[in-house]
Amino acid sequence: MLTKAPHLFDDATRVTAGDSRWRGQTSDDYWAFVGPFGGATAATILRALIDHPQRNGDPLALTVNFCAPIAQGAFDLDVRLVKANRSTQHWSVELSQDGAEVATFATAIFAERRASWSHQQAPFPKAKPFEQILPYPKVAASWVKQYDFRFIDGDPDFRSGKAYPASAFSKLWIGDRVPRKIDMLSLMAMSDAFFARIFHAKRELVPFGTVSLTTYFHADAADLEAENTTRVLGVADAKIFHKSYGDQNGELWAPGGRLLATTTQIAYFKA
């Protein structure tokens, strides 16, 4: 069932190694309305770091600041190891195109995670099994077609008679449309795959753009390998929309009940 052959996602987030300068390119398959799907950009940045010969440990935290639109085509990734400690590394990545100003600016932390006291306080959200839910219909944006979204709560049905403002909460299964085993890269991309909270709250599409995204990984590569899953249960919510900016906070869970990642973002909207 798991595809081991080239997957669209791996193609979309492919990088060419450099020393401090790596190369990537936008993917038409993961295109959003006015630029690449931010999750694909974030995953491409993460791939350059994971593939870097100086990399030690697993991703712990990635913050991606979206500074300017990325045009279709190739981009450069200026990768810098800012500081290395015994068990952690601090990285910086600047994405630019054709020598222009920085379009995306990311910082990442990698860590060799040692066994410790372990306690998962957050409860695994109740959810109908994936198989019992209809896939979300394919929509216009190409990146949405690459995912299999199955809504348990907060299906963005703008026609229904919901209260207004509607709840910004969503709970859904997320998998790649062509099943692909969840790894750090797809987890990173999926942490940006929730629809804009403002769409849910306002029950309409409005101009929207993520400004900054931060994702924490609560599983290391070995943990993730052991989960051996092609989908995650995602929950996302918002706390406030004010003066053109709104927040989002989310969780990505393995079907077996392990919290894999938490994520937060702040986004611009026009409404």
Next chain:
Amino acid sequence: MLTKAPHLFDDATRVTAGDSRWRGQTSDDYWAFVGPFGGATAATILRALIDHPQRNGDPLALTVNFCAPIAQGAFDLDVRLVKANRSTQHWSVELSQDGAEVATFATAIFAERRASWSHQQAPFPKAKPFEQILPYPKVAASWVKQYDFRFIDGDPDFRSGKAYPASAFSKLWIGDRVPRKIDMLSLMAMSDAFFARIFHAKRELVPFGTVSLTTYFHADAADLEAENTTRVLGVADAKIFHKSYGDQNGELWAPGGRLLATTTQIAYFKA
């Protein structure tokens, strides 16, 4: 009641302007066990940006990555405007001492926030008034003495017969010990002023250090000025502690019910 004269906090987060290189110094008044209180460092970084002649708009997001210990004394802040758009700015700040490697690495986003549709979905947490709660006793770390913490929930009382692991949730009023009107700087510092979640969950002090902190501002300077308050209601919780790292997510509310900031961090612990 509000002190307008020099406040310890302003002294602790003082910066000397440079062009791209600014100067700051650690404060014995805001010292933690093995280095400066991270919130003071974050606020000092934010002050350099707010005071920068090229700065436009108000703080929207600040991510601070703590890469290495900061020693007592002076430090340099290498401040860089990475990208400026019509209404947003992306900044990077690298803190170092005596030309050594980067000790703290921050990215910040400033924005001119325009009026928009506004909706605060998160409910204001129920809380006893500040005046009806006893201050948390002064403890050893000097930075804790600079704050007036009044716990409503999750008082870190390690002797009580609570369940184990105990809840990591806390709800408390936070003000400066010497009252000081809340501004962007103190809000930033307070977003790192929650005690380590692992202390609450394990009901003991263990070696701990914040690795990365992200705070989003949901009020601009005018909103904050209008609140005219010297304290915030803070709530903080954790979702998971695993393989030496744990998370924290928190909210800072104005007493009048406005959500001022949300914050998240990932921290190392040894247990």
